[in-house]
Amino acid sequence: MPGPSPSARMRVPLTLFCALAFLAGCFSPAVTTTSTTSSTSSTATIAPIPQVASDVKGLQLAASVRSNGTLGEWIEGGLAYLSSGADGLSIVDIHDPDHPVVLAHDIEGSASRDVDLIHHPNGHLYALLADSSEQNTKLYDVTDPHNVTFVVKTALCDHTIAVVPNSTVVYASWSLCQASHTSQMEQGDVEILDFKDPAHPVSKLFAFPPVAMTVGGPKAITATSCHEMTFNAELHRAYCAAISDTQIWDDSDPLNPKITVVIDDPLVNIHHSVWDADNGTTLILGDEVAGAEAPAPTCSDKAELPTSALAFYDIKDLASPKRVGYYNIPYDSLGASESGRPKVCTTHLGDVLDGTDLIVMGWYSAGVVMVDFKDPANAKTVATWHAPGDSSVWETRYWDGHVFCSDEVRGLDILQVVTK
Secondary structure: OOOOOOOHHHHHHHHHHHHHHHHOOOOOOEEEEOOOOOOOOOOOOOOOOOOOHHHEEEEEEEEEEEOOOOOOEEEEOOEEEEEOEOOOEEEEEOOOOOOOEEEEOOOOOOOEEEEEEEEOOOOOEEEEEEEOOOOOEEEEEOOOOOOOEEEEEOOOOOOEEEEOOOOOEEEEEOOOOOOOOHHHHOOOOEEEEEOOOOOOOEEEEEOOOOEEEEOOEEEEOOOOOOOEEEEEOOOOEEEEEOEOOEEEEEOOOOOOOEEEEEEOOOOOOOEEEEEEEOOOOEEEEEEOHHHHOOOOOEOOOOOOOOOOOEEEEEOOOOOOOEEEEEEOOOHHHOOOOOOOOOOEOOOOOEEEOOOOOEEEEEOEOOOEEEEEOOOHHHOEEEEEEOOOOOOOEEEEEEEOOEEEEEEOOOEEEEEEEEEO
16 A cells, blocks of 8 residues: 655655755755665565564664654554654655655644554545643544645544554544543543544444453453554454453454554563464554653563563464563663663564564664564564664564564664565
């Protein structure tokens, strides 16, 4: 699903515009590069995905888009859509990852912590944003990234959002809305939004039953909302990391999902993030111990227990998921940030490289970690990277031979995957 591809002719006026804006006192995110190669056309061939760990030599910084910090990100069609907290939505042209070009930033009212895209049947492309102060969800038309327009905002508190593939339906998490919206939490556990009419979304509430009739029989549910959600479009599955358990849904009817699997693992503290791999036979769960607050492990700890780990499950038989291994970072080999902020080392958000047994993760102050889980009982570190100075990596995504790292402190770092 390619996004808009700016031509070289469009970049020249943009540069002139940014120069004039700077003189007028409007400061855009700073772009720095370390590459000495020339810029390439947006029609350049996409780099092949490394298939096995031995294909990867390491990670090295190619470019940065410095800002006051970046949280959620979505990479698609040569464009990076960034949720930059109070600074709002930014759109960056990454067709040439070594030479990123900022197309839009400081969009009014777009303060946000999470972002996803809706490819609408009306031909428009929309960016959906979870508000950074957790007040609502906002929709912007980003069909033309040079002319982003506000469409609508919803009424309820949403912590994160996930668009069901090939639909206008969105699952919105209420994960941390309990404190500020207690009455909302009494009505349901996940908000289901349908943007079939973008200007007039329809909202319904999905309440978790006390006991779900799963494919393996009745299972008690203790969760109060999903946190992060991902999908397998071919299998019509939604994966819900729900703080106290992880669920697999059948989303064949996106407006009426059914809970088919519940994984309640006592070795997991916070079911925070989730992905599948190996054609839907492996499930990967990120444990954000203590919600990245004390007593979460710091980067100087040498944890012997599977805390703040990636946990791996065999889900070939959905009626009987089996935990088969876990991965912890090599704490003592990674440099942590040298600032006064807590040097928290726990999983956060990442990306499975399509069709492989490799996952790249943002690990807060520990930086970026690529993991090989071909043998999930003995998952291994493939490569690591840590920015100099203060850093806290919120999320990582892979595209075109590069890892895109949203950093709460630095903004966006773009790493080249160095291959053999």
